Amino acid sequence: MNPARRLVRADPEPGFEIDVDGEAVPVVPGQSLGAVLHAAGIRSWRTTRSGGRPRGLFCGIGVCFDCLVTVNGVPSLRACQIEARPGDRVTTGRPHPDGRPAADHASTEREAAGPAGPGRDRGAGGGRGDS
Amino acid sequence: MTPDYDLAVVGGGPAGVAGALTASLAGLGVVLLDSAARLGGQYFRRPADGFRAGRPGALHHGLDRFARQCDRLAARADVLTGHRVWSVEREGSALAVRCAEGDREERPRTITARGVLVATGAYDRPLPFPGWDLPGVITAGGAQALLKGDLVVAGSRVVVAGTGPFLLPVAAGLAAAGAHVLGAYEAGGRLGLAAHPFLAAGRAAEALGYGLRLARHRVPYRGRRAVVEAHGDDRLTHVTIARLDRDWRPVSTRTVECDTLACGYGFIPRIDLLVQLGCAVRDDHGDPAVVVDAGMRTGVPGVYAAGETTGVGGALLAEVEGRIAGRAAAADLGRRVPPDPVLSRRRDRMAAFARALRQAYPVRPGWQGWLREDTLVCRCEEVPLSAVREALELGAADARSVKLLTRAGMGWCQGRMCGYTVACLTRDALPVTRRAIAEPVRLGDLAAWPRPADDPASPDDGPASPEGRSR
Ligand SMILES: Cc1cc2nc3c(=O)[nH]c(=O)nc-3n(C[C@H](O)[C@H](O)[C@H](O)COP(=O)(O)OP(=O)(O)OC[C@H]3O[C@@H](n4cnc5c(N)ncnc54)[C@H](O)[C@@H]3O)c2cc1C
Ligand code: FES
Numbered sequence: 225m226n227p228a229r230r231l232v233r234a235d236p237e238p239g240f241e242i243d244v245d246g247e248a249v250p251v252v253p254g255q256s257l258g259a260v261l262h263a264a265g266i267r268s269w270r271t272t273r274s275g276g277r278p279r280g281l282f283c284g285i286g287v288c289f290d291c292l293v294t295v296n297g298v299p300s301l302r303a304c305q306i307e308a309r310p311g312d313r314v315t316t317g318r319p320h321p322d323g324r325p326a327a328d329h330a331s332t333e334r335e336a337a338g339p340a341g342p343g344r345d346r347g348a349g350g351g352r353g354d355s
Numbered sequence: 356m357t358p359d360y361d362l363a364v365v366g367g368g369p370a371g372v373a374g375a376l377t378a379s380l381a382g383l384g385v386v387l388l389d390s391a392a393r394l395g396g397q398y399f400r401r402p403a404d405g406f407r408a409g410r411p412g413a414l415h416h417g418l419d420r421f422a423r424q425c426d427r428l429a430a431r432a433d434v435l436t437g438h439r440v441w442s443v444e445r446e447g448s449a450l451a452v453r454c455a456e457g458d459r460e461e462r463p464r465t466i467t468a469r470g471v472l473v474a475t476g477a478y479d480r481p482l483p484f485p486g487w488d489l490p491g492v493i494t495a496g497g498a499q500a501l502l503k504g505d506l507v508v509a510g511s512r513v514v515v516a517g518t519g520p521f522l523l524p525v526a527a528g529l530a531a532a533g534a535h536v537l538g539a540y541e542a543g544g545r546l547g548l549a550a551h552p553f554l555a556a557g558r559a560a561e562a563l564g565y566g567l568r569l570a571r572h573r574v575p576y577r578g579r580r581a582v583v584e585a586h587g588d589d590r591l592t593h594v595t596i597a598r599l600d601r602d603w604r605p606v607s608t609r610t611v612e613c614d615t616l617a618c619g620y621g622f623i624p625r626i627d628l629l630v631q632l633g634c635a636v637r638d639d640h641g642d643p644a645v646v647v648d649a650g651m652r653t654g655v656p657g658v659y660a661a662g663e664t665t666g667v668g669g670a671l672l673a674e675v676e677g678r679i680a681g682r683a684a685a686a687d688l689g690r691r692v693p694p695d696p697v698l699s700r701r702r703d704r705m706a707a708f709a710r711a712l713r714q715a716y717p718v719r720p721g722w723q724g725w726l727r728e729d730t731l732v733c734r735c736e737e738v739p740l741s742a743v744r745e746a747l748e749l750g751a752a753d754a755r756s757v758k759l760l761t762r763a764g765m766g767w768c769q770g771r772m773c774g775y776t777v778a779c780l781t782r783d784a785l786p787v788t789r790r791a792i793a794e795p796v797r798l799g800d801l802a803a804w805p806r807p808a809d810d811p812a813s814p815d816d817g818p819a820s821p822e823g824r825s826r
Contacts, residue, residue, distance in 0.1 A: 226533065228508050228532035229406065231414065231531060232413045237407060239405070252406055253405030254404050254406070255405070262507055263505070267491055267590045268589065273737070274737050278489075278589045278590070282493055282734075283478060283497050284494060285500055287625075288768050289735060304497075304500075306459055
C-alpha cells in the first residue's frame with residue numbers, strides 16, 4: 225500500500241477507473257480529478273495558448289487555473305476542484321495510445337473563454353473572456 | 356423580506372467553523388458555506404471519505420478537536436459544502452450571498468443573512484524563477500493539499516523550498532508519506548529547532564514531531580538556500596539550488612535531480628469578497644489584509660472577517676479569531692454575550708507573534724535577480740519579464756499600467772499568482788485588486804442576477820464579461 229495511505233490507516237472503498245486519452249486510470253471515491261491524474265504519473269493535461277507549454281497542477285486549491293482540464297467534452301474545468309466520477313473521459317491533447325490523432329486542444333481552450341470576471345476588455349483576444 | 360439566516364459564514368476552515376459554532380451556540384441561525392466537499396479548510400483538510408481512514412489525524416495536529424467542532428456545528432446550523440461563493444452584496448437591510456452549488460453543474464443559489472463572516476483563508480505566494488511553470492513544480496501548499504486531501508504523494512524525489520515555518524510540515528509530511536525528500540531549503544536564515552517559531556506559538560509538540568520526522572528520514576533543512584531555476588523539457592527533471600547572501604542573491608549553485616519541487620514563499624490572504632463589499636484593507640508586511648476591530652468587525656456593518664483574511668497567522672489564531680467574530684456577531688444582533696477578556700488577550704498575543712514571525716521571514720529583493728528576460732512573470736497570459744521591463748521603460752509607473760500594457764494579471768487567475776511579483780517589479784504599493792467575481796461562474800448564472808454595483812474608481816475592473824465561460 226502507498227505509505228500515505230498506510231500512515232492514516234486507510235481502507236479504501238472499492239474504486240473505479242476513468243478514461244484518460246483511452247488509458248484506464250484508478251480512482252478512490254472522493255479524490256479530485258487533479259490528484260487522480262497526478263497520482264497516475266500524468267503531470268500535464270493541457271498546453272498554453274501562445275507558448276504551447278504543458279500545464280498541470282500548481283496551486284492545488286483552485287486559485288491558479290493552471291490545471292484546466294477537458295472532461296466529457298466540457299473544457300476548462302479546474303481539475304483540482306472537481307471530484308473524479310465514474311464514466312469520466314478526460315482528453316488532454318496528448319497523442320492517443322491507439323494512434324488516433326490528438327484532439328486539437330488549443331482550439332478547445334480558445335472556445336472555452338475565460339472565467340467571468342473583472343477587467344474584461346470585450347472583444348479582445350478573439351472572443352476570449354479572460355482578458 | 357426576512358433574511359434566511361442571522362449569519363452566513365463563508366469558509367469552513369478553523370476560523371469559519373469556530374465562528375459558525377460560536378454564533379450558533381449564542382443563539383443565531385447560522386449557515387456555513389464552503390466550496391470544498393468537506394469542512395477543514397487548508398490546515399484541517401481531510402482525506403476523501405472513500406479512503407475510510409482509520410487515523411486521519413496522523414497528518415494533522417489537533418484534528419480530533421476540530422472534528423468534534425464540525426459535529427456540534429452540523430447539529431445546530433446548516434452546513435453547505437460544495438458551494439462556491441462568488442459575490443456578497445448588500446440587498447436592502449440584508450446581505451445576499453451568491454453562490455454556485457456543485458463542482459461541475461453550478462446550480463445558482465442566493466442566500467440572505469443579516470450578517471456575513473468571511474473566513475476564506477489564504478493561498479501560497481509563489482515567486483517566479485526560470486522554469487517555474489514546468490509541470491512538477493507545485494506550491495508547497497499544493498503538495499500539502501494533495502497529501503492531506505487525496506493521500507497522493509506529490510513525487511518520488513522531492514525538493515522543498517521557499518521561506519517560512521510552513522516548509523517544515525510540508526517536508527516532514529512528504530517524507531513520512533514515502534517521498535524521498537532531498538532537502539528543505541529556507542531562503543531566509545534557518546532558525547534552529549530550539550528557537551523555532553512554532554515553539555513560541557504554543558505548538559511545541561507539533562514542531563517536535565516535524566523535527567523528529569525530518570531527522571528520521573534524514574531530510575536536511577538548510578538556511579540561505581533557494582531553488583533559482585527548474586529544468587526539464589515537458590516536466591521537471593532537475594533544479595538549481597543556490598546558496599544565497601543576506602538579500603537572497605545567489606552566491607554559488609549546484610544542480611539536483613528531482614521530479615517534484617514544492618515551493619512557497621508565505622501566504623497571501625484571500626480577501627476578494629471583502630474587497631467587493633468595500634472593506635478597508637491594510638498593508639500587512641507587503642500583503643493586503645482586511646482591517647478589523649477587536650470584535651473582528653470590518654468597517655462595513657454586518658460584515659466580519661477572521662483567520663488569514665485579517666493577516667496571515669496560522670490555524671490556531673484563525674480559530675480564536677473565528678470565536679471572537681462569532682461572539683461579536685451574536686452580540687450585535689442582540690444576543691446576550693458576556694465579554695471574554697481572556698479570548699481577546701489570546702488573540703492579541705497570537706497576533707503579535709504572527710507579526711513577529713512575518714518579520715522573521717521576509718521576502719528579500721534578491722529574488723528578482725533569479726529571473727531572466729524570458730522568465731514568465733504571468734503564467735496565465737505568458738508574459739515574460741522582458742515585456743514587463745519594456746512597459747516600465749515606456750513609462751508605466753504602477754502595476755495597473757503594467758497590466759494594461761502587458762496583460763500580466765489579466766488571465767484566468769486574475770493576478771493571484773503574479774500580483775505580488777508585478778507589484779515588486781514596479782515598486783508599486785500594496786497589490787489590492789478588486790475582483791467583481793471571487794469564483795468563476797458561467798454566463799447563464801451571471802445573467803440571472805443583477806450586476807453588483809461597479810466601482811467607478813477601478814476603470815480596469817469593469818463589469819463582468821458577457822462572454823463568461825461558455826459551454
Ligand atoms: C494550500 C494550503 C495548505 C496549507 N496547509 C497547511 C498545513 O498543513 N499546516 C499549517 O499549519 N498551515 C497550512 N496552511 C496555512 C493555512 O492558511 C492555515 O493553517 C489555516 O488553514 C487558516 O485557517 P482559515 O480558517 O483562516 O482558512 P482556511 O483553512 O484556508 O479555510 C478557508 C476555507 O474557505 C473556503 N473558501 C475560500 N474562498 C471561498 C469561496 N469564494 N466560496 C466558498 N468557500 C471558499 C476554502 O475552500 C477553505 O475551506 C495552508 C495554506 C494553504 C494555502
Ligand atoms: S492547481 Fe491551481 S487551480 Fe487547480
